[in-house]
Amino acid sequence: MDVELLSRIQFAVTVGFHFLFPPISIGLALMLTVVEYQGWKKNDEEYVRLGKFFSKILAITFAVGVASGLVMVLQFGTNWARYSAFVGDVFGAPLAAEAVFAFFLESTFLGLYLFGRNKVSKGVHWFSILMVFVGSLISAFFIIVANSWQQTPAGFGIQNLTTGALLSQDEISKMIQLGKGFDPATHRAVLTDFFAALFNASTLPRFFHTVLAAFITGAFALTGVSAYLVLKNKSVEVAKKGVKLGVIFGFIFSILQLFPVGHEHAKQVAHTQPEKFAATQGLYTSETGAPIMIFAYPVSSPPPELKAKIEIPGMLSWLAFGDFNAKIRGLNEFPPENIPPLWMTFVSYHNMVALGMFFIFVTLLGVIQLKRKKLYDSKKLLKIFMWSIPLPVIACQFGWVAAEVGRQPWIVYGLLRTKDSFTNTVSLTEVWISFILFAIVYIVMTFAYLWLIFKEIKHGPEPAEIINEGKEVTV
Amino acid sequence: METLSVIWFLLVVVLLAVYVVLDGFDFGVGILSLFRKDDNEKRIYMNSIGPIWDGNEVWLIAGGGSIFAAFPLVYATAFSGFYLAIYLLLLALFMRAVSFEFRSKSESPVYRKIWDFSFGIGSLLPALLLGVAFGNIMRGLPLNENKVFTGSFFELLNPYSVLIGLLSLIAFTMHGAIYLTHKTDGELKDTNEKIATKLWMVVVVLYLAATVATLFVSPFLFIGLTKNIIFWVLFVALLASIAMIPVSLKAKNNKNAFIFSSVMLASMFGISAVSLFPRLIPSVTNLDYSLTIMNTSSSTGTLTAMLIIALVGMPFVAVYTIWIYRIFKGKTVLTKESY
Numbered sequence A: 001m002d003v004e005l006l007s008r009i010q011f012a013v014t015v016g017f018h019f020l021f022p023p024i025s026i027g028l029a030l031m032l033t034v035v036e037y038q039g040w041k042k043n044d045e046e047y048v049r050l051g052k053f054f055s056k057i058l059a060i061t062f063a064v065g066v067a068s069g070l071v072m073v074l075q076f077g078t079n080w081a082r083y084s085a086f087v088g089d090v091f092g093a094p095l096a097a098e099a100v101f102a103f104f105l106e107s108t109f110l111g112l113y114l115f116g117r118n119k120v121s122k123g124v125h126w127f128s129i130l131m132v133f134v135g136s137l138i139s140a141f142f143i144i145v146a147n148s149w150q151q152t153p154a155g156f157g158i159q160n161l162t163t164g165a166l167l168s169q170d171e172i173s174k175m176i177q178l179g180k181g182f183d184p185a186t187h188r189a190v191l192t193d194f195f196a197a198l199f200n201a202s203t204l205p206r207f208f209h210t211v212l213a214a215f216i217t218g219a220f221a222l223t224g225v226s227a228y229l230v231l232k233n234k235s236v237e238v239a240k241k242g243v244k245l246g247v248i249f250g251f252i253f254s255i256l257q258l259f260p261v262g263h264e265h266a267k268q269v270a271h272t273q274p275e276k277f278a279a280t281q282g283l284y285t286s287e288t289g290a291p292i293m294i295f296a297y298p299v300s301s302p303p304p305e306l307k308a309k310i311e312i313p314g315m316l317s318w319l320a321f322g323d324f325n326a327k328i329r330g331l332n333e334f335p336p337e338n339i340p341p342l343w344m345t346f347v348s349y350h351n352m353v354a355l356g357m358f359f360i361f362v363t364l365l366g367v368i369q370l371k372r373k374k375l376y377d378s379k380k381l382l383k384i385f386m387w388s389i390p391l392p393v394i395a396c397q398f399g400w401v402a403a404e405v406g407r408q409p410w411i412v413y414g415l416l417r418t419k420d421s422f423t424n425t426v427s428l429t430e431v432w433i434s435f436i437l438f439a440i441v442y443i444v445m446t447f448a449y450l451w452l453i454f455k456e457i458k459h460g461p462e463p464a465e466i467i468n469e470g471k472e473v474t475v
Numbered sequence B: 001m002e003t004l005s006v007i008w009f010l011l012v013v014v015l016l017a018v019y020v021v022l023d024g025f026d027f028g029v030g031i032l033s034l035f036r037k038d039d040n041e042k043r044i045y046m047n048s049i050g051p052i053w054d055g056n057e058v059w060l061i062a063g064g065g066s067i068f069a070a071f072p073l074v075y076a077t078a079f080s081g082f083y084l085a086i087y088l089l090l091l092a093l094f095m096r097a098v099s100f101e102f103r104s105k106s107e108s109p110v111y112r113k114i115w116d117f118s119f120g121i122g123s124l125l126p127a128l129l130l131g132v133a134f135g136n137i138m139r140g141l142p143l144n145e146n147k148v149f150t151g152s153f154f155e156l157l158n159p160y161s162v163l164i165g166l167l168s169l170i171a172f173t174m175h176g177a178i179y180l181t182h183k184t185d186g187e188l189k190d191t192n193e194k195i196a197t198k199l200w201m202v203v204v205v206l207y208l209a210a211t212v213a214t215l216f217v218s219p220f221l222f223i224g225l226t227k228n229i230i231f232w233v234l235f236v237a238l239l240a241s242i243a244m245i246p247v248s249l250k251a252k253n254n255k256n257a258f259i260f261s262s263v264m265l266a267s268m269f270g271i272s273a274v275s276l277f278p279r280l281i282p283s284v285t286n287l288d289y290s291l292t293i294m295n296t297s298s299s300t301g302t303l304t305a306m307l308i309i310a311l312v313g314m315p316f317v318a319v320y321t322i323w324i325y326r327i328f329k330g331k332t333v334l335t336k337e338s339y
Helices: A003-018 A022-041 A045-079 A081-115 A122-151 A169-178 A194-198 A203-231 A236-272 A274-281 A315-321 A342-371 A379-387 A391-405 A428-459 A464-468 B002-033 B039-048 B053-070 B072-081 B083-103 B109-139 B159-183 B186-217 B229-250 B254-276 B300-327
Strands: A156-160 A187-191 A292-299 A305-312 A410-412 B279-281
Touching: A003 A045, A003 A391, A003 A428, A022 A045, A022 A122, A022 A203, A022 A236, A022 A391, A045 A081, A045 A203, A045 A236, A045 A428, A045 B053, A045 B072, A045 B083, A081 A122, A081 A187, A081 A194, A081 A410, A081 B053, A081 B072, A081 B300, A122 A194, A122 A203, A122 A410, A156 A169, A187 B300, A203 A236, A203 A342, A203 A379, A203 A391, A203 A428, A236 A274, A236 A315, A236 A342, A236 A379, A274 A342, A292 A315, A292 A342, A342 A379, A342 A391, A428 B083, B002 B039, B002 B053, B002 B109, B002 B159, B002 B254, B002 B300, B039 B083, B039 B109, B039 B159, B053 B072, B053 B083, B053 B300, B072 B083, B072 B279, B083 B109, B109 B159, B109 B186, B109 B254, B159 B186, B159 B229, B159 B254, B186 B229, B186 B254, B229 B254
Parallel strands: none
Antiparallel strands: A156 A187, A292 A305
């Protein structure tokens, strides 16, 4: 184990843990915006109770998300100092924008939403959850800008640190073709076009893909938890509304995720990061009329191959380039030192897609049963919804692994290699200490979080009279 | 380039000063909660900052984020140099952040003790560590000619920096006590008035000691200081606010006392920043190796883009933050929604 590998593992664990929570809070914030709106406009007590119940889950999730997010941001400085020095000029602006436009908005209005129910009018209270949702969307946007810039850098120049001069476009292209990446000790990226960097090739496809994934997560949480309440016969009328909203929104979001959003994102990757695309699709040799893999088991040992294949011929070429006979570059066309780890990329990508298909299938069943007015009596389906709560979160993790492992060996695609960007002035012992410390924290926090969430769910929505009680209840 | 770097130095200082003032009383409240035995009292302390602490902490992220963006090399050097200290800080902030949501979710006394401890220690450690870190910056870090940190974790715990850490710890605690006189009633209010008055004396002594120590440890910080008009403005503000804190407390004017302790913290921080300028991190190895706003700043394009972002965004932040503070003004009362 060396500092580089351990720093990578530590970062992966940190982000992996952090990324469990934002999809839930973004999704739930959206669902709560809808629920609270119904409660306010229709003056419907049951929606108010539903909103209040889920607001507790949002609060706990948000707290852990914020706490773990801080660890993530500071890790750029502690463990990826050379990376920070290299990208700071470009990366800093979106991060600053995220703090200014998003973090303040979410955190400040979450306080009002959670504690202000009896202090402000219903309209203002609804506005507060709307702002939490908007803030979380803006936050997602800017962090995805930063991450997308790592995938498809744009709007930048490269500065020679000794002379202070900017490299010409030709020199940059030459360096990129050489495929070695820049040395952060001698060069850094500087922002030359803010909007080109902001809306780089992958920003929008990845933004829509990620927030839709979060919406699906929120819809499934709403459906699943409400389904549990229906099954346990607790506040059934309240819970039915949750199931209904969750199923309908879940279905819409799942469909949109497949088409156009997921499809567009895949197309973009095929055009902008061919190595990553080939790795996710298991395309080890270039092919015209490349097939899409429905199922396969990848074996990495050279030469890599797929076993037990189920495929649709020509489909991949058509999906990616709109032509059944289009040629897609396989991994054999790229130098071995530029190829991402194959097994992880392929497997996580395909599991994500499989889960996405499952979401469409199960919510479709839900919508059909709803239409037939049999949803609340379909015990089995409700149980499936209950057990499906964690699946979108897992799909998010798979998607993230595919996106980030698929980017390797680059930390900034084509410009900076991961091996040149970790902090090399920190000792292995120090990284072990921080890693073990936070591994323990994450394990403990996962259990504490789940325990608390289960406790809240088992408790169920408060009876109507408690919510209506006046301001000054001393407990 | 020059002007923009100076503006960003100023903005980073303002962001961090606001952070010190806002999270300062949060930390103080957390520290003081360690000394309360009664469950309801502990809850009142926690809930007095319940709706606002999270927004307050964002100022740290904004300050840190703007250092990353405006002076990336400082971010990279300081944060990797303070490696273990940063992780200790993160651990404390992490445990503190979750303690709010977790603390009152079970009746079990042991369970509540664990989270009360997280809340208290999670407030105490940052209050101390942020001071120690700042002390190290005032003292200068061992940076070589490549601007790389060459020290170790234990060197960070030098007497001077620990003194600054104690100053921040006590000053935040006083600030928190004054905040609590504003948010509580009866016996709790009286207790906190007494605590604030006592801690005020300690703060004065520690600040004098710190100033003298700085003269010996980092004499370069004083060069040209008395010719700087901003220094004199801050210095007068500092003296006035320090003098007015006990007067306001005695007159039972808690609101003014809080304003004065806020001004005191902000001007203490401001004076240090003025004395550091234009350095961001002095090097003790050789002052010429220091990280300054000139040799660490981002490009003009980035600084301009960020300035626009800040000018557009921050007025809104100020408006809604003040608005929400006003909604939650008044004494803290425990309700069904409380932590």
